[in-house]
Amino acid sequence: MGAFSIWHLAIVLLLIGVPVFFAVRSAVKPSQNPEALVGFGGWLMLLAIGQALSPLRTLADFANSADGYQQLMTLSNGPLVVYGEVALNLAFLALQLVVLVSMLRRSHRFPQLFLLQWLAIPVVFVLDTIWIASILSVPVSQVLAGDALAAPIVSFVLTGIWVAYVYRSVRVRNTFTRTNVSAHPVGAS
DSSP states (O other): OOHHHHHHHHHHIIIIIHHHHHHHHHHTSOOSOGGGOOSSOHHHHHHHHHHHHHHHHHHHHHHHTHHHHHHHHTSTTHHHHHHHHHHHHHHHHHHHHHHHHHHHTTBTTHHHHHHHHHHHHHHHHHHHHHHHHHHHTOOHHHHTOTTTTHHHHHHHHHHHHHHHHHHHOHHHHHHOOBSOGGGSOTTOO
């Protein structure tokens, strides 16, 4: 890891890690009135914004991969690689949308779905890597060349911190209580 990469890691830790650390830390502090901690406020608002943006980030990743997909389509078995990767990413996008809807509806299932989404990050990455390597008959090390591991690792670690917040926060516990979400519109309180 060169000096340039270490600086990037330090910046990521400072800009994202420090606020997340304080979010998790504040989630375990006892409140004067725990019943008042309900709804999308405080640190939960940051999580809600991130969750709302996550499908957009996945779509942006699709757009950024378009040139690579076009290059792969010219290889033998390339179309199979592209279709498999697109299917995996669409499945992950669908999961992100399910988690987002459960969050907006304040479903009691949101914490479990958010945990599932976190666990899906390495699963999708590993399946995608194995898929590409096996279909193109190339070593995994070639698929993981460059900084291919950096983004999934950072995403997994940061989301893991938010998972810890979700499972420790009084506000989360008080907010996600609806068991029959189909009977309540999204905007209902």
